[in-house]
Amino acid sequence: MAADIRYQILGHTRAYLGESELAVGPPQQQAVLVCLLLRAGRAVSVDGIVDSVWGPQAPDTAVSAVRTYAWRLRKSLGERKGEKGAKAPTVVSVGTGYRMTVGPDQLDALRVEQLAAEATRARDARRAETARTLVVQSLSLWQGEPLAKVPGPFAKQQRARLDALRLALMEERFDLDLLLGRHALAIPDLNAFVTEHPLRERGHGQLMRALYADGQQAAALDAFERLRRRLGEELGVDPSHELRSLHQRILRNDPALNAVRRTEAASSAAAAPPSAADHDCRPATAPIPAQLPPRPADFTGRAEAVSGLRNAIGGGCEAAMPVARISGMGGVGKTALALHVAHLLKPQFTDGQLYADLGGSGPSPARPDAVLVSFLASLGVPEDKIPDNMEDRARLYRSLLDGRRVLVLLDDARDASQVRPLLPGSHGCAVLVTGRPRIFSLPTVAQVDLDVLIPDEAVALLTRVCGPDRVAAEPEAARSLVSRCGLLPLAVRIAATRLASRPAWTLRAMAERLADQQARRTAMQIGDLDVHACFDLSYRQLTQCQVRAFLLVAAVGEPDISVSAAAAALAVEEHVAEELLESLVDAAMLSVVAPNRYRHHSLLRDFARTRIRAAGFSGAQEALDRLLAFLVSTAGAAATWARPTDPLEHAWALDTAGGLRFTDADAARDWIAAEAESATAAVMAATRSTGPGHRARLRKAADLLIALNRFRCQVRHEQVAPAAEVVARVAAAAGDSRSVARARFVLASETAMCVPMLEDA
Incomplete structure (x- = not known):
C-alpha cells in the first residue's frame, strides 16, 4: 500500500503525494481509478472494470484501454517502498484484473464513512456532543459534487450514493443540534436545506421542531402547510404519518415538545424533583414504523x-x-x-x-x-x-x-x-x-x-432479468446456463445481469464460458455481486478443524462422500468425521443428500478449490491417497462376494487390509451401488494428480476399477469404461505397465460383458 498518497473523490478526482498533486489522467482513466479505489482492496476483473466504465455500450477496444489506463496509473502514481523496503506498485495485477488497497487515511470517501460510523457509536453511547463533532468533521471533507465529471455507470451509482450519504449526514447534524438544544442556531441552515431539497420530509420535520422549540409555533405550522401543498401539487400525496403526528402535537402544544423548548428549560427540568411522567417512556402518539426494504422485483418461485x-x-x-x-x-x-x-x-x-x-x-x-x-x-x-x-x-x-x-x-x-x-x-x-x-x-x-432453485424457477429468474425473448430463442442453452450456475439464485442473477448488459452475447456462449472453472470464477462477479465474496463471509467463521474438513472433502469428495469415506480422507474416527460434516451442514457450507452422505454445492466446491490453490494447501494429495486406499480395500472386500472362487483372484492381488467388511452379498452390492459414482470420480482424480506418489495413485485407481468391474448391475458401463480408458492412457505415459494392463482388462471386459455379476454368485 502506498501510504504516502492521498486520494480525493468528494469533488474533482485528485491524488496527492505530500503537497504535490499527481496526474490522474483523462476522465475515463479517472473512472478506472475510482473503480479500484472504491472496491476497498478487493480485486476487480477487467470485465468488471469495463462494465463500470462503459456499461453495455463498451467498445471493442475497452479491454486494451483498461490495461493501458492501469499501466498509466501505475506510472503516474509511482511505486512506493513496502514494509520490507521492496518496491510495491500502487495498482496491483491480480488474476485477470487489478486491485488498489487504500485506507480511510488515504481516501476521503472512506474517511467520511469511518467518521459516520464513529458518530453512530457515539450517539448510541449517548455522547451527542462527540457525535456532532464527528458529523461536522465528515461534512467538511466534501469539496463539491463527488466524482465530478467522472464518466460511467459505476461513477454515476457511487455519485448518487455519496450524495445520499451527504444529505443523511446533514440531517443527522440537524438532529444532534436539536438534541443539544441548539434550535435557534440550526434554523438558518434548516431553512436553506429544505429550500434546496423541498421534498425531503425529515428536514421539514426537523425545521418544524426547531421553530417550535424556539417559540415560533406559527412558523412551524406554516412550514408544514408549505410542504403539504408542495407534496400535493407535485406528487399527489400527503405528508407522512410522522409529520402529520408532529403537526397535531404542535397544534395542541404537546407538553412533551414544550419540555425541550429551550436548553435552559431542559436543564431546569433535570434539576426538578422527578415526577411519574418522567418515568413514562411511552410516546403520547406512538409512530407506526414501516422499515421493510423494498420487495425484490425479480423474486421467483418458492x-x-x-x-x-x-x-x-x-x-x-x-x-x-x-x-x-x-x-x-x-x-x-x-x-x-x-x-x-x-x-x-x-x-x-x-x-x-x-x-x-x-x-x-x-x-x-x-x-x-x-x-x-x-x-x-x-x-x-x-x-x-x-x-x-x-x-x-x-x-x-x-x-x-x-x-x-x-x-x-x-x-x-x-x-x-x-x-x-x-x-x-x-x-x-x-x-x-x-x-x-x-x-x-x-x-x-x-x-x-432453503435449497437452490428448481430448474424451472431458475430459468424463470433468468428470464425476468435478461428478458423473455432471449430465453425463448435459446431454451436449451438457458437450462444449461442455470445448471452451470448450480441453480443458485445469486449466481443465476449475476449471469443474467451480465447477459442483460451484453445484448450481443448469446446464452449458449455464456453457458460455455461457465463450463470452465477459471472462467466461471470471473463470470460469477459483476459490480458488487460476487459469489465467492459471499461464500468467503461464511468461510471466515469456520474453525480450523472445520476449514480443514471443508477443503479436503471438496478436494476429494466428488460428487458426494459418505461418512466412512470422509473419515478415511480426513484421517479421523468416523464419529469425529460425522460431527465435522454435520457442523458444516449447520454452517450452510455442506448439504445432506442421503443418510450419511454429504455434498458440496458445485460453486462452493469451486470456491474451496480456489482456496486450496491460493493458500498452497498441501493436504489434498494425502487425503486422496487415504481415500483411494479406503475405497480399494472396501471394494476389494466387496468383490470377494461377487465370486469367491474366482480363478483370477490371486492375479488381481487387491489390498483388502483396512476398510469396511461385509457379512453378505446384499450389503456388498448396496455399498458398491452407493459409492460407484464417487469411486470413479476418485479414479479420475488420481489420473490428474502430479508429483510424488503419482504412480502409486494410478495403481490404486487401476485396482479400484478391477473391483468395480465385478459389479455389472450396480456400476454402469458409462461410469467405468471412460475412467479405465483415461487410466490406461495416463499410466502408459507414466511407464506403469501394471496399471495399463489392469485398465485395459477392464476396458475389454466392459466391452465383452464377460465378468460374472453379483447376483450369479
Missing part, C-alpha cells in the same frame, strides 16, 4: 416456502408469539424470500414492521443492545428516555409492543444470543429470522432450510 411461512406466522397465535426461521447457504435467496413474505403480510400487521440487518455473516455483527436503541427510537422513545443497559431496553421494547400487531424481520442473524433480546413478548407480533447457520435454540413455529 411457492411452498412462501405458503408455509404465511400460514405459520400470518395469522398470529393465540397462545404464543410465532417465530419463523429461514436458513441456507450464502446466495440462496434467504433475504429475498423473507422480504417477499413480509410484504405479503404487511396488511395483517397494522401497527407496523421493524427491520434490522444483523450482519451475522460479516466480521462485525450488530450488537442487540444497539439494535434495540434503533427500534425504541422508531417506536417514538426520546433518546434521553432510552435505558442504559440491554436488559432494561429489552423490557421497554416488549412493553411498547404489548397489545400491538408488529412484524419484526431480523435479517442475517449469527446466533440465538443475537436474536433473543429482539423478540417481542406479545402474541399479536411475529418474527421472521434469516441466517446462514441453523439456529436451533429459538422457539420457532416454522423452519425453512
Whole structure:
C-alpha cells in the first residue's frame, strides 16, 4: 500500500503525494481509478472494470484501454517502498484484473464513512456532543459534487450514493443540534436545506421542531402547510404519518415538545424533583414504523416456502408469539424470500414492521443492545428516555409492543444470543429470522432450510432479468446456463445481469464460458455481486478443524462422500468425521443428500478449490491417497462376494487390509451401488494428480476399477469404461505397465460383458 498518497473523490478526482498533486489522467482513466479505489482492496476483473466504465455500450477496444489506463496509473502514481523496503506498485495485477488497497487515511470517501460510523457509536453511547463533532468533521471533507465529471455507470451509482450519504449526514447534524438544544442556531441552515431539497420530509420535520422549540409555533405550522401543498401539487400525496403526528402535537402544544423548548428549560427540568411522567417512556402518539426494504422485483418461485411461512406466522397465535426461521447457504435467496413474505403480510400487521440487518455473516455483527436503541427510537422513545443497559431496553421494547400487531424481520442473524433480546413478548407480533447457520435454540413455529432453485424457477429468474425473448430463442442453452450456475439464485442473477448488459452475447456462449472453472470464477462477479465474496463471509467463521474438513472433502469428495469415506480422507474416527460434516451442514457450507452422505454445492466446491490453490494447501494429495486406499480395500472386500472362487483372484492381488467388511452379498452390492459414482470420480482424480506418489495413485485407481468391474448391475458401463480408458492412457505415459494392463482388462471386459455379476454368485 502506498501510504504516502492521498486520494480525493468528494469533488474533482485528485491524488496527492505530500503537497504535490499527481496526474490522474483523462476522465475515463479517472473512472478506472475510482473503480479500484472504491472496491476497498478487493480485486476487480477487467470485465468488471469495463462494465463500470462503459456499461453495455463498451467498445471493442475497452479491454486494451483498461490495461493501458492501469499501466498509466501505475506510472503516474509511482511505486512506493513496502514494509520490507521492496518496491510495491500502487495498482496491483491480480488474476485477470487489478486491485488498489487504500485506507480511510488515504481516501476521503472512506474517511467520511469511518467518521459516520464513529458518530453512530457515539450517539448510541449517548455522547451527542462527540457525535456532532464527528458529523461536522465528515461534512467538511466534501469539496463539491463527488466524482465530478467522472464518466460511467459505476461513477454515476457511487455519485448518487455519496450524495445520499451527504444529505443523511446533514440531517443527522440537524438532529444532534436539536438534541443539544441548539434550535435557534440550526434554523438558518434548516431553512436553506429544505429550500434546496423541498421534498425531503425529515428536514421539514426537523425545521418544524426547531421553530417550535424556539417559540415560533406559527412558523412551524406554516412550514408544514408549505410542504403539504408542495407534496400535493407535485406528487399527489400527503405528508407522512410522522409529520402529520408532529403537526397535531404542535397544534395542541404537546407538553412533551414544550419540555425541550429551550436548553435552559431542559436543564431546569433535570434539576426538578422527578415526577411519574418522567418515568413514562411511552410516546403520547406512538409512530407506526414501516422499515421493510423494498420487495425484490425479480423474486421467483418458492411457492411452498412462501405458503408455509404465511400460514405459520400470518395469522398470529393465540397462545404464543410465532417465530419463523429461514436458513441456507450464502446466495440462496434467504433475504429475498423473507422480504417477499413480509410484504405479503404487511396488511395483517397494522401497527407496523421493524427491520434490522444483523450482519451475522460479516466480521462485525450488530450488537442487540444497539439494535434495540434503533427500534425504541422508531417506536417514538426520546433518546434521553432510552435505558442504559440491554436488559432494561429489552423490557421497554416488549412493553411498547404489548397489545400491538408488529412484524419484526431480523435479517442475517449469527446466533440465538443475537436474536433473543429482539423478540417481542406479545402474541399479536411475529418474527421472521434469516441466517446462514441453523439456529436451533429459538422457539420457532416454522423452519425453512432453503435449497437452490428448481430448474424451472431458475430459468424463470433468468428470464425476468435478461428478458423473455432471449430465453425463448435459446431454451436449451438457458437450462444449461442455470445448471452451470448450480441453480443458485445469486449466481443465476449475476449471469443474467451480465447477459442483460451484453445484448450481443448469446446464452449458449455464456453457458460455455461457465463450463470452465477459471472462467466461471470471473463470470460469477459483476459490480458488487460476487459469489465467492459471499461464500468467503461464511468461510471466515469456520474453525480450523472445520476449514480443514471443508477443503479436503471438496478436494476429494466428488460428487458426494459418505461418512466412512470422509473419515478415511480426513484421517479421523468416523464419529469425529460425522460431527465435522454435520457442523458444516449447520454452517450452510455442506448439504445432506442421503443418510450419511454429504455434498458440496458445485460453486462452493469451486470456491474451496480456489482456496486450496491460493493458500498452497498441501493436504489434498494425502487425503486422496487415504481415500483411494479406503475405497480399494472396501471394494476389494466387496468383490470377494461377487465370486469367491474366482480363478483370477490371486492375479488381481487387491489390498483388502483396512476398510469396511461385509457379512453378505446384499450389503456388498448396496455399498458398491452407493459409492460407484464417487469411486470413479476418485479414479479420475488420481489420473490428474502430479508429483510424488503419482504412480502409486494410478495403481490404486487401476485396482479400484478391477473391483468395480465385478459389479455389472450396480456400476454402469458409462461410469467405468471412460475412467479405465483415461487410466490406461495416463499410466502408459507414466511407464506403469501394471496399471495399463489392469485398465485395459477392464476396458475389454466392459466391452465383452464377460465378468460374472453379483447376483450369479
